[in-house]
Amino acid sequence: MFSRRTVARVVAQPSLLATPSQARNMATLREIELRLKSVRNIEKITKSMKMIASTKLAKAQRAMQAGKLYGAANAEVFETTKDEPAGSRKLFLVISSDKGLCGGIHSSVSKATRRAFANVPDSPIPGVSVDSDSPIMVVGDKSKAQLSRVLPNNFQLTFNQIGRDVPSFADAAGVADLVVKSGVAFDSVVIIYNKFVSAISYEPGVMEVKGEDELKKNAAFNKYEMEDDFTKDLFEFSLANAVFAALAESHACEQSARRNAMDNASKNAGDMISSLTMQYNRGRQAAITNELVDIITVHSFTWFFGILR
Template sequence: MLSSASRIAIRPAVAPLSNGVQARNMATLKEIQLRLKSVSNIEKITKSMKMIASTKVNKAQRGMESARAFGAASNALFDNAETKAAEDSKTLLVASSSDRGLCGGIHSSVSKATRRLLEETPESSVVVLGDKPKAQLQRFARQNIVISFNQIGKDIPTFAEAASIVDMIKSEGVEFDAAKIVYNEFKSVIAYEANTIPVYSLDVFKASPNFAAYEIEDDVLANLQEFSFANGLYWAMVEGHASEMCAKRAAMENATNNAGDMITKLTMTYNRGRQAVITNELIDIITGASAL
């Protein structure tokens, strides 16, 4: 048996161990509680962003339907005239997206489609709408980018914005025979796909096989070409905006669900840790009472 002096010598070494375990448990519970509060705040934010995106979806779809009608009319003009650019013609690629994130792979879809087109025509010039696709395209096509625009996607795009962009492209002296506007085509509220809208220069349109069927004066023809470019760009911007709003709503819904699952797991972990601490404290109290 141990002497009384030996027991007294052992007691100070045991007491700090028990306090250390309890302190570590309390620190862990406090960290879980702080993380639980942080995740709860994130859930509130994502839920609010989902509601805001939901209110913008219907408005964006209505604008998209009207833009599609005008865009289809412009494409019908080139289709009926059988307009085609030569193989060695100058090509301009317009990547149409926005500045804002938290909307899934919207921007990556446009950047990847633009990259595939650049692999076919490496000498093509690139015009970028939006800071997000610009950052992605600069990694492999920095030398191809001639103009970039930002402050895109805050609200539903207007035809005046599209016309201003076309005027800026022309004022910068960007020449092209054929242009391809890369955008996200709206398929459904949960699906979109990268597509292109063709635009042709004045000389290429004049060289169309069926151009003689249209009795258009030269001064009117120049205005028609600019209008077709602005019209196609407006169509791409509005349809891309509708796809972005639907993707943002889906992304925020997934984020809210993930936050809810994390809150459930953290709550269970916190309750288990709290019960363990209470049980240890009860054992200490009962053990002390029994010793007395």
């Protein structure tokens, strides 16, 4: 039984009846409220990025259809030059971009390049062996960072700030010109890029362009009477065509992947907001219940003290 002095002190200071968990609940509610506000802001950003990517995707798909015509023309020209000379030296040109937040676009071409150098059965160039010292050139900082950790000694040239918007033939011609003038010895250029399958999927694609010397040696070209610079001009133009087709298709894949990534991020943010809102409401309800219990307890002590008087 409490003494009268103890009961009077408890009634005079109701805070003594508050439990330590009540203070913890208030801190937790404040943390949940801040987290909820942060997730809502992120959801707004991801939804905006999804809308922007959806708008850019339509434009990128139109450019991709035009770029594919260049790639188809190349394929038709080199259809008769498929015989592979022994010991040909390949130059790998990996098409990526400088931007992130677009799913596995960059890791897709990086993994395909590593599989090609490892000569595994599912290599993007089946049946063709790749020398471990084959040179590599990369378009885009993202794949450059990934491949530089695995194949640092193979890097010869890197490009950035290309394809920030829809790629143009001038961008492709600039890349092809620097490849030709780099002084790197090669017999053919292997372009590894992302191939557009549908609006929700893509896969690594490969295009190979024969070098000037390989075209001169090829029997399909030797049976025609040509100028001395014909094979050189044909190689440079074909390389620019292939690079343009790869850039356009990779850009479409990037926009599609970014839209899907932002859509998934928005859905995850919505699920997070629902979970945090429920958690916040439960904590708030528990805090209100604790306050009611404290008020009722104080009232009971006051009534009890009145009886004792």
